[in-house]
Every structure is written in C-alpha cells, then in structure tokens.
Amino acid sequence: LAKTTQPISMDSYEGQEVNITCSHNNIATNDYITWYQQFPSQGPRFIIQGYKTKVTNEVASLFIPADRKSSTLSLPRVSLSDTAVYYCLVGDRGAGNMLTFGGGTRLMVKP
Amino acid sequence: SAVISQKPSRDICQRGTSLTIQCQVDSQVTMMFWYRQQPGQSLTLIATANQGSEATYESGFVIDKFPISRPNLTFSTLTVSNMSPEDSSIYLCSGARASWNTEAFFGQGTRLTVV
Numbered sequence: 001l002a003k004t005t006q007p008i009s010m011d012s013y014e015g016q017e018v019n020i021t022c023s024h025n026n027i028a029t030n031d032y033i034t035w036y037q038q039f040p041s042q043g044p045r046f047i048i049q050g051y052k053t054k055v056t057n058e059v060a061s062l063f064i065p066a067d068r069k070s071s072t073l074s075l076p077r078v079s080l081s082d083t084a085v086y087y088c089l090v091g092d093r094g095a096g097n098m099l100t101f102g103g104g105t106r107l108m109v110k111p
Numbered sequence: 112s113a114v115i116s117q118k119p120s121r122d123i124c125q126r127g128t129s130l131t132i133q134c135q136v137d138s139q140v141t142m143m144f145w146y147r148q149q150p151g152q153s154l155t156l157i158a159t160a161n162q163g164s165e166a167t168y169e170s171g172f173v174i175d176k177f178p179i180s181r182p183n184l185t186f187s188t189l190t191v192s193n194m195s196p197e198d199s200s201i202y203l204c205s206g207a208r209a210s211w212n213t214e215a216f217f218g219q220g221t222r223l224t225v226v
C-alpha cells in the first residue's frame with residue numbers, strides 16, 4: 001500500500017481557501033486517492049475521491065498532478081465548522097483496501 | 112449514504128472482562144471493517160468482517176483477542192476479550208457498499224475505558 005505524508009496541522013481563518021497537500025510517492029497505477037474528514041467524537045466522513053487531474057464536488061476540489069505523486073485537497077471559503085482532521089488515503093479501489101489511514105492533518109479555522 | 116449505529120456508545124469495564132460492540136447498518140453493505148483509534152491519533156484497521164466466514168485480521172490483531180461476527184450484510188459485532196487498560200480506545204465500525212466502492216461509512220464509535 002502506498003504510504004501518505006501530510007502536514008500534521010494547519011491554521012486558517014474564516015473565508016479563506018485552504019489547500020492541504022498529501023504526498024504519495026509510491027502510488028501504484030491502480031491506486032485512487034480519497035480524502036476523509038473527521039470531527040471530534042465522530043467517525044470519518046468521505047469528502048472526495050479522484051484518480052487524476054481535477055475532481056470537484058459540492059464540498060471540495062481535489063487536484064492531482066500528472067505524475068500522481070501528490071494531491072491537494074482544496075476547501076473553498078472555510079468556516080469554523082470546517083475545523084477537523086483531514087485524512088488522505090491511497091489504495092487500489094478494486095481491492096477494498098483503500099481504508100488504511102495515515103496521520104491526517106488537523107485543520108484549525110479561526111474567526 | 113448509509114447510517115451506521117454502534118452500541119454501546121461508551122463503556123467502562125473492569126480488566127479481565129470482555130465487551131461486545133454491536134454495529135448495525137441501515138442498508139446492506141458488502142464490506143464491513145473494524146478500527147481502533149486512540150484519542151488524538153489516526154485510525155488503525157483491526158480487521159475486515161466477512162459474512163459467513165472468519166474475519167481477516169491485520170498484523171498485530173488476533174481472533175482470540177478480537178473475535179468478530181458477521182451473520183448478515185447489515186450487522187457485525189466485535190468483542191474485546193480479556194481486557195486490559197491498554198485496550199482503552201475508541202472502536203469504530205465501517206461499511207462499504209462494494210469492494211470497489213471506497214466511499215466508506217463510519218459509525219460514531221464506542222469509547223471504551225478499561226480500569
């Protein structure tokens with residue numbers, strides 16, 4: 001399984017765009033990239049998934065460069081409620097083994 | 112999406128005893144997983160619960176310590192056996208609709224304290 005590296009923590013202010021980068025140098029051809037969000041005292045929640053280029057949904061955008069060795073989760077105009085831990089996962093989508101969590105990034109949004 | 116309910120939400124147990132955690136999904140899911148999470152730490156996969164067969168355990172976790180049942184596509188249990196204070200943690204149940212669908216759903220977790 002490809003290992004992921006993320007910043008341990010980030011601070012931001014309300015209304016700003018936040019970009020969290022994940023490094024996955026050993027990503028395999030069949031691997032997808034998935035991001036989860038976890039609030040205190042709750043289980044993780046799926047945010048977005050992608051394979052290459054850009055994926056956007058109502059919550060976030062995911063940017064993946066051509067070499068796929070990294071990815072960036074972009075949260076537009078964050079609010080206080082976006083304070084959470086964000087996990088980047090990489091794995092073979094077909095094998096059901098995507099769900100190995102790395103350290104995650106603790107995002108603190110300040111007023 | 113699917114809703115996953117875990118029982119109990121929290122418990123305080125005596126060392127040497129066992130606790131069974133129940134996980135109920137409101138719709139059928141192909142895959143179910145059990146995780147452990149220490150406060151402030153990331154999630155560690157304990158095992159994949161397989162319907163009608165033995166669970167698949169990750170390195171460092173064994174069936175005698177963490178027996179798992181999965182009688183159908185909506186229910187699973189995890190037992191933490193012969194507990195010690197080191198087993199104090201949050202235990203999370205997760206489900207995915209298919210092995211290829213990596214949008215997993217998580218329960219709220221069971222906060223276990225062993226004294």
